[in-house]
Amino acid sequence: MAQKGRDGGGRSQAVHRALKRAILDQALSPGTKLPEDSIGERLGVSRTLVREALVRLSEEGLVDLRPNKGAVVARPTLEEGRNLFLTRMALERLVVETLSGRLMQEQIDALSTHIRAEEAAKTEHAASIRLAGEFHTLLAQMTHNASLIRYVNELVARSSLILALYGRPHSSECAVSEHQDLLDKLVAGKTDEAVTLMRHHLDSITTRALLPTDDGRSIKDVLSAYAAAEGLA
Amino acid sequence: MAQKGRDGGGRSQAVHRALKRAILDQALSPGTKLPEDSIGERLGVSRTLVREALVRLSEEGLVDLRPNKGAVVARPTLEEGRNLFLTRMALERLVVETLSGRLMQEQIDALSTHIRAEEAAKTEHAASIRLAGEFHTLLAQMTHNASLIRYVNELVARSSLILALYGRPHSSECAVSEHQDLLDKLVAGKTDEAVTLMRHHLDSITTRALLPTDDGRSIKDVLSAYAAAEGLA
């Protein structure tokens, strides 16, 4: 099924997804240059499409688009990070309030399954981060509030950048048990306690700010895997 | 070549701003088709730049980008509208909490001045809507929280679309006095009352949902003014 697979509506979107995944997996770490040529060459598309993808990524805040100087993976400052988590809190609070006491059994199962997956992947650093984020986006998804979903997605994505830059290398970013506790409160409909739990949860992420890590692999090397995943080149 | 004026960092941005203003002023009403070449022709740029601008607008939720079928000004459903105001409430609550009791005299003056401008423009329908929105973005601005600012801006912008579609034609969308009351509470540091006021304020906007208005002017006609404002064409 290597051919078109599900293309999701255009190759530019595919490029966007490929780059986004690469960034979120920290295969392209903050500050990495993103030259249109190399990316296009590696992904088998023209600069035009890469450009479009970069514009989208910059609107999402994952990429910084310096005029005439090229795009780089965004490098949020520590303060931007703090503010971002403040905003995240405001939105996830709405998520929790919307969902508390209203979860269907089917949704509860989905969340439980996800939490078990998180526990299973506890040792794998990369997957662990991704799954932790996905728990939050999964919750947001269940509100069926389109703008809320979109913003939580964006903020969770950018949180990865923050953690990549300032997070402790080995601490599991989200304690899995906190996710379980939150789910329990949501099911029980204890809204206030759930909100408090969410606040502490995000606070505890925020207060783990530390040293940056830097490795400089070549873009082309790193992108080949993601190209395949999107059915490109 | 016409004056470059203040280009703000690239002609694609200029196109983006021109279209955005046209949409927010309801000169391009929801559902209007946005063909790349007519716009480019009218604005004196190539399709490439128009396309880039449309991608940005679609990321902001102002434009709907149907693959192979062209872009149209977004036409949010009534339910999307309600959800949007829910999200807005969550974020503007954070704005209020952040600002309450912390406004500098200079900022208070700026807000007061703005409110007076709103009163002055009460009769002019178009300007009135724009100013009402700008009050909220002005508040957000003062938090110095980049992501918060961006999202409030986006949501306020999209609120214009909602009101264009479902709002009563003649009701002043935001009662100016409510803005003044809110400011008073913020200055006095009465956070809870300010939050409550903001909630009522947004609620009262939400509960004014009614009939759509449609006028179908040609894109080219309508864009000429905006072209000049951005130093295009």
Added chain:
DNA sequence: ATCCCTCGAATTGCATACAAATATTGTCTG
């Protein structure tokens, strides 16, 4: 050795060309 200038290579900004897809018009048939 350090600074500065100049020139060339690399990269972005933008327009244009062409292919693919969709909408439209006109015509024919029942």
Added chain:
DNA sequence: CAGACAATATTTGTATGCAATTCGAGGGAT
């Protein structure tokens, strides 16, 4: 006259080419 179909005209999707800008290396001059 309605509906189907074919030919055509628009409009979008993508690649490529050229001008403009930035980056980096080399080569004096101090």
